Amino acid sequence: MKVELSRLASFAKEQGFIFPSSEIYEGVGGIYDYGPLGAELKRRIADLWWRAMTQLHENIVGLDSAILMHPRVWEASGHVEAFHDPLVDNKVSKKRYRVDTLIEDYAQQLEERARRETEKKLRKKESIIPLEEALVRHGDYQRAQRLRSQLNTAMAQKDWEALSRLLVEEKVPCPESGSTEWTAVRQFHLMFTTQLGALADEAQDIYLRPETAQGIFVDFPLVLKTARLKVPFGIAQIGKAFRNEIIARQFTFRMREFEQMEMQFFVRPGSEGEWYEYWKHHRRRWHEHLGLHPANLRFKDHEHLAHYAKAATDIEFAFSFGFKELEGIHSRTDYDLSRHALYSGKKLEYYDETLGQSYVPYVIETSVGLDRVVLAHLSQGYTEEMAPTAEGGQELRTILKLHPLLAPIQVAVFPLVRKEEFVQKARLLYEELRYHFPTAYEEKDSIGRRYRRYDAKGTPFAITVDGQTLEDETVTVRDRDSLAQIRLPMHQVRPYLQERLDIAQWLRTL
Numbered sequence: 001m002k003v004e005l006s007r008l009a010s011f012a013k014e015q016g017f018i019f020p021s022s023e024i025y026e027g028v029g030g031i032y033d034y035g036p037l038g039a040e041l042k043r044r045i046a047d048l049w050w051r052a053m054t055q056l057h058e059n060i061v062g063l064d065s066a067i068l069m070h071p072r073v074w075e076a077s078g079h080v081e082a083f084h085d086p087l088v089d090n091k092v093s094k095k096r097y098r099v100d101t102l103i104e105d106y107a108q109q110l111e112e113r114a115r116r117e118t119e120k121k122l123r124k125k126e127s128i129i130p131l132e133e134a135l136v137r138h139g140d141y142q143r144a145q146r147l148r149s150q151l152n153t154a155m156a157q158k159d160w161e162a163l164s165r166l167l168v169e170e171k172v173p174c175p176e177s178g179s180t181e182w183t184a185v186r187q188f189h190l191m192f193t194t195q196l197g198a199l200a201d202e203a204q205d206i207y208l209r210p211e212t213a214q215g216i217f218v219d220f221p222l223v224l225k226t227a228r229l230k231v232p233f234g235i236a237q238i239g240k241a242f243r244n245e246i247i248a249r250q251f252t253f254r255m256r257e258f259e260q261m262e263m264q265f266f267v268r269p270g271s272e273g274e275w276y277e278y279w280k281h282h283r284r285r286w287h288e289h290l291g292l293h294p295a296n297l298r299f300k301d302h303e304h305l306a307h308y309a310k311a312a313t314d315i316e317f318a319f320s321f322g323f324k325e326l327e328g329i330h331s332r333t334d335y336d337l338s339r340h341a342l343y344s345g346k347k348l349e350y351y352d353e354t355l356g357q358s359y360v361p362y363v364i365e366t367s368v369g370l371d372r373v374v375l376a377h378l379s380q381g382y383t384e385e386m387a388p389t390a391e392g393g394q395e396l397r398t399i400l401k402l403h404p405l406l407a408p409i410q411v412a413v414f415p416l417v418r419k420e421e422f423v424q425k426a427r428l429l430y431e432e433l434r435y436h437f438p439t440a441y442e443e444k445d446s447i448g449r450r451y452r453r454y455d456a457k458g459t460p461f462a463i464t465v466d467g468q469t470l471e472d473e474t475v476t477v478r479d480r481d482s483l484a485q486i487r488l489p490m491h492q493v494r495p496y497l498q499e500r501l502d503i504a505q506w507l508r509t510l
């Protein structure tokens with residue numbers, strides 16, 4: 001059973017993973033802060049993405065471009081003209097929605113209902129007809145398909161009137177009030193603007209970037225020259241992006257300020273198909289290698305492609321509110337570089353020595369939201385289970401089952417009791433370990449309570465100095481998930497942990 005988003009949000013706040021921004025002033029919608037544990041978790045994920053890109057691929061280099069860019073960048077990229085979402089208000093509840101997500105969520109509800117009813121019917125009749133075959137005959141299923149197909153067409157054509165008609169004709173209800181009375185669909189621009197320069201009348205309108213990718217395209221010639229790269233090669237970047245999202249109701253899934261990890265891979269035209277396949281699978285493997293369960297991940301190919309795109313797929317994760325986009329892999333042809341060449345008047349080409357000619361490289365993009373990866377790991381890792389107590393009873397424990405490499409605190413060291421000789425040994429061990437791993441030391445409360453506290457922080461290893469340590473210099477190492485304890489000589493603790501927390505080994509097996 002997946003933990004509900006509201007429970008996860010309060011857990012994340014209690015533990016210091018994620019806070020609403022400016023909380024003492026009642027917060028700001030769609031904007032969040034990462035607390036002490038969240039900041040660590042986010043950094044680790046970003047670090048493993050960065051290493052998997054730049055350390056693992058000798059032809060990928062990093063970049064850190066500015067958030068504010070020349071306004072012409074966003075004209076060339078098409079954002080000024082087309083970066084809109086359709087919004088609609090319900091007349092009864094007065095709630096505002098993004099139309100595409102409203103219709104998509106309704107279609108999903110219809111499909112799930114059809115699936116439940118069909119399954120029940122087949123079971124009752126003891127029918128051997130495959131579920132998928134029977135499903136297509138269900139009215140709700142057909143309606144869901146119809147809604148999706150009309151939605152896709154209208155979105156691709158940015159036909160807001162067609163969306164208005166669809167809401168009315170298909171009687172799409174407001175999730176809040178159930179009412180089907182809607183205002184007309186309007187478009188809403190997603191880029192934030194601000195002013196560059198000190199004097200208001202001389203100031204120039206400028207945008208906060210809605211994606212990091214354009215910095216990569218614009219710096220393409222400089223990176224190419226300075227890093228002396230040969231096609232195929234990639235440029236990777238991690239950074240903040242800003243979108244004035246119409247609604248931001250799903251915790252950190254949809255934020256107005258968020259962080260992206262994007263990589264643009266430049267290839268010879270004609271080879272984009274094989275590179276698209278490579279990146280699709282490599283990126284999925286990265287998520288799995290960090291512990292996201294294969295059953296919680298799926299590809300969803302885009303049905304309607306942007307006019308310049310050759311192929312596009314999303315890697316979706318099973319959040320508590322359904323499978324939703326975690327990452328996009330896009331085959332973007334030479335669209336972006338050509339547009340910037342057109343708008344800037346500069347040549348953005350690559351001279352291919354082996355072919356003896358110049359061309360504009362094609363691009364495969366991998367684009368993942370860092371905040372969504374954090375949310376996926378919190379959702380999957382959050383576990384409540386009954387566990388034995390020291391007194392022989394049972395109690396509920398909350399564990400955050402994070403991959404050991406992602407844990408904000410990887411090791412916790414405890415003296416069993418707060419007595420001088422126990423404390424001294426535990427401090428000694430802590431002093432050794434903290435240079436190698438994020439390590440915590442705690443002596444307050446009973447040992448059971450300390451274990452529970454660190455289970456909830458996701459700490460994979462807890463080490464205890466007990467009575468036996470004073471006799472033979474051994475300590476116990478407790479595993480967060482299995483609760484299994486082993487005894488190790490104190491001097492073997494560091495190599496034991498190093499073997500289990502080895503980034504090089506993780507990269508080697510990716």
Ligand code: ATP
Nearest residue numbers: 245253254255258325326327328367368369371372
């Ligand atoms: P959606 O359809 O959910 O609005 P999108 O298709 O617009 O997303 P892209 O433009 O492809 O998203 O952005 C790439 C990645 O950036 C997404 O896969 C997602 O992980 C992340 N992302 C996009 N918008 C947000 C947001 N508002 N909050 C958090 N992450 C986001």
